Amino acid sequence: MPKSFVPLESNPEIFSSLSHRLGLGESLAFHDVFSIDDPDLLAFVPRPVSALILVFPVSETYEEYRKTDDATRPTDYYTSVAGTPAQDSLWYRQTIRNACGFYAILHALANGVHDLQSDSYIESLIKRTEHATVDDRTHILENDTELDKLYASLASKGSTQAPDASDEVNLHFVCFTRARGSGHFVELDGRRTGPIDLGELDKNSDMLSDKVLDHVRSFMQRETKDPSFSILALAPSFD
Template identity: 30%
Template sequence: MTSAGFSDGRPVWIPLESNPEAFNKYINGLEVGKVECVEIYGFEDDLLAFVPGPHLALIFCFPYSETSYSSVAKVYSDLIAEGKDKVPEGVFFMKQKIHNACGTFSLLHSLTNNLESIDMGKGSFADCHTSMAQAHKKCAESGETATPPETQVEFHFIAYLHYGGRLLEFDSAQNFPRDCGPTTPSNLLSDASKQCKNLMQNLGDIACNALAIVQKKA
């Protein structure tokens, strides 16, 4: 992915904005229930305490550049060399084949790996493909800023989830989720925030933002 444009023939979607309104429109468009997206105002413990729970996932958005791509790719290539490139049993992971769809895939991974906590609605994933594309386009075009050109890639989304006592990083540009160490549902945001802060530091304290996927209060 580069901001210069795409020439590989793969579908191109309009990038999503990283705000709760856009993601909640997407969730509602898919008719997924018992879940919503809220903003995370900072990674310090006192700010994380304002995020309503239960917490299902943290979605992290950071500027996309050759530097950030190379930094993340190095981490994953090292895991491949160590033989730690397998998708854990029971985990749903899908590699992104659509340009500018990383926001959608971060949400998809957040939802499909929390089926016991949400209502995914009716129909199979294949049946939902068209509605996913329509929901993506609708919420991408309803953002707070001007809709960017479809070939313009400025940000990348990744998701952090608790699964089986582990903190997993879901980056749809890669081939497998990264195991970031132990965690618990109650420590998910705190442990995921540490990963986000490390990435920010490695990339030069870049500006970024984060969202939480949480169970909706009845």
């Protein structure tokens, strides 16, 4: 039976607490993004933003888009470079059920963040996996009891009652950040066939730049039946 996690609530306090426990430095934290079109609301988000996590409904429209878009790439286009010098982004295939929130955090910390605590769990995980194959990374995460304990300590917290790990959840989490190597703007989703390179991003731009927000808008424009979107930004902490 596949390994399952209790789904994370889309809550900046929970995402920040789990990230700090994994090894993110206290200088960064997650924040709600209440609008991507209202300049006054965007001004509440501290800058620069290192990563965005988009939470959206898994609909038939999205699934059709995902499968069609993935079909444009060779199935081994990332696995053939994973762990080699040609690897640009550190990407993990999602095999743990209901763990897309964790994978979004992992992709953000492993790619777009430089403030990681020395000798932390996340620093150790990156060292263990950055030169590994995708299959080996999968095996490491599926069998990591330390991760299970770190995750379980926070997964059930939140303002609403947490679902069971075996429940069907129709919301998905995707990370947008910079690639470790080129600094390109990338979409990182463990359900895809690898990282999606969305091109160059000006060195002075962050994850609330127009190019990034236009890509986020494309997700919203595809979905006409269920507007259940939310966004978390990884940015300087208020503390």
